[in-house]
Amino acid sequence: MGGVEITTADVLVIGAGIAGLSLGARLASEANVVVLEAESAPGYHASGRSVAFAHFGLGERIVRTLTAMSIEELAADPPDDRARYARPHPALHIARTDQLEALDALRQVHHDFGCDCELLLGDAVQSLVPALKIGSDHVHGALLDHRALKLDTDAMLQGHFRDLRERGGEVICSARVQAIRRLGGHWQVETSAGPYTSPLLVNAAGAWADEIARMAGAKPIGIDPRRRTVIAFETPSDLATANWPFVKTLGEGFYLLPEGSSQLLASPQDEGKSEPCDAAPEEIDIAKIAHRIEAATELKIARIAHSWAGLRSFAPDELPVVGFAPDAPGFFWFAGQGGYGFQTSSALAEIGEALALHQNCPQRFAERGLSPALFAPDRFVSAI
Numbered sequence: 001m002g003g004v005e006i007t008t009a010d011v012l013v014i015g016a017g018i019a020g021l022s023l024g025a026r027l028a029s030e031a032n033v034v035v036l037e038a039e040s041a042p043g044y045h046a047s048g049r050s051v052a053f054a055h056f057g058l059g060e061r062i063v064r065t066l067t068a069m070s071i072e073e074l075a076a077d078p079p080d081d082r083a084r085y086a087r088p089h090p091a092l093h094i095a096r097t098d099q100l101e102a103l104d105a106l107r108q109v110h111h112d113f114g115c116d117c118e119l120l121l122g123d124a125v126q127s128l129v130p131a132l133k134i135g136s137d138h139v140h141g142a143l144l145d146h147r148a149l150k151l152d153t154d155a156m157l158q159g160h161f162r163d164l165r166e167r168g169g170e171v172i173c174s175a176r177v178q179a180i181r182r183l184g185g186h187w188q189v190e191t192s193a194g195p196y197t198s199p200l201l202v203n204a205a206g207a208w209a210d211e212i213a214r215m216a217g218a219k220p221i222g223i224d225p226r227r228r229t230v231i232a233f234e235t236p237s238d239l240a241t242a243n244w245p246f247v248k249t250l251g252e253g254f255y256l257l258p259e260g261s262s263q264l265l266a267s268p269q270d271e272g273k274s275e276p277c278d279a280a281p282e283e284i285d286i287a288k289i290a291h292r293i294e295a296a297t298e299l300k301i302a303r304i305a306h307s308w309a310g311l312r313s314f315a316p317d318e319l320p321v322v323g324f325a326p327d328a329p330g331f332f333w334f335a336g337q338g339g340y341g342f343q344t345s346s347a348l349a350e351i352g353e354a355l356a357l358h359q360n361c362p363q364r365f366a367e368r369g370l371s372p373a374l375f376a377p378d379r380f381v382s383a384i
């Protein structure tokens with residue numbers, strides 16, 4: 001990198017999605033942080049494509065605990081003039097007759113997490129979502145969870161961006177990381193916007209996290225990017241959908257939620273394998289979701305207003321990866337946020353901050369059964 005001026009930071013974070021921005025903003029209270037983003041704006045990939053919802057119907061105990069520990073903060077009144085991060089919006093988990101046992105197990109999980117929730121049958125379900133078909137081949141019962149939240153993911157990204165800047169940090173967009181090497185106890189990072197150096201490098205590159213690890217000479221952990229498709233369609237003018245809950249089938253099927261006053265969003269909950277890329281929807285997944293919605297409801301999808309896809313990136317055990325690489329000093333993993341990167345972001349960034357600064361995790365995590373070892377990268381990669 002001879003001849004070109006190198007920018008020095010205490011911490012370099014690769015990736016300006018929710019992961020990199022939420023952790024970067026916290027670290028900026030204690031250190032000089034620079035976030036490097038390949039695209040021309042933050043949140044271009046997974047973080048700009050989510051359906052922005054928080055609920056307890058996905059993941060297992062650890063993900064649900066992270067969710068429970070995050071949503072209180074997300075739902076809190078915002079300080080000063082900021083936009084609110086989340087508003088209460090119920091989730092309705094619908095089940096056929098053969099799924100009632102699974103529905104009861106889900107009710108128990110919600111109960112264990114202190115959710116205000118209720119089991120509903122036939123007519124009561126239809127009164128909430130009149131378009132749902134009720135009957136032996138369709139919905140028999142449902143769990144209504146009042147603790148779920150509709151998130152404002154733009155407000156979340158902008159809020160962390162603003163915190164980072166106010167604490168002296170920077171986000172450099174159009175700075176694609178192209179090469180990484182370790183020199184004299186520092187990481188030297190070559191980007192399309194020039195060279196950077198720091199002793200601590202945070203890998204928050206989402207679907208590209210393994211690629212970044214390889215560049216740095218660290219072993220990849222097996223990040224698995226899976227495509228998820230969403231369609232938006234207009235609803236008939238005589239159907240008031242704005243107050244419908246987030247509707248999700250148990251197991252394979254679909255989810256459906258209102259977007260403004262006259263549109264619905266829907267996804268077939270697809271999980272197609274993908275390389276890290278600028279994901280686009282595939283015709284087959286669009287056809288699948290239209291078919292499933294028309295089979296399960298009285299809705300007719302005459303025209304799809306728009307559709308998109310994004311990558312949800314999972315570690316092999318589907319838990320987030322937070323901690324120092326055992327095989328590369330000063331290389332910190334913050335990846336594998338799967339399909340819950342927003343709803344777990346507050347707790348994950350708090351754990352990430354403590355571990356990256358070699359501090360103990362706050363006691364409240366241990367009290368909820370969350371230890372750093374659950375997230376440590378050495379569960380996949382051993383020290384050399």
Ligand SMILES: Cc1cc2nc3c(=O)[nH]c(=O)nc-3n(C[C@H](O)[C@H](O)[C@H](O)COP(=O)(O)OP(=O)(O)OC[C@H]3O[C@@H](n4cnc5c(N)ncnc54)[C@H](O)[C@@H]3O)c2cc1C
Nearest residue numbers: 015017018019038046047051052053177206310341342343
């Ligand atoms: C359709 C869909 C619906 C979803 N719905 C929800 C939901 O309702 N609730 C929820 O909590 N979660 C949801 N998720 C999951 C959530 O969006 C993700 O968990 C989260 O956005 C992951 O954030 P991230 O910062 O790790 O990844 P990303 O947002 O992908 O950020 C990674 C960043 O790293 C950058 N990068 C990569 N390589 C380089 C490089 N070489 N140099 C510099 N920068 C680089 C990328 O450009 C990117 O901006 C959904 C996801 C999808 C796709």
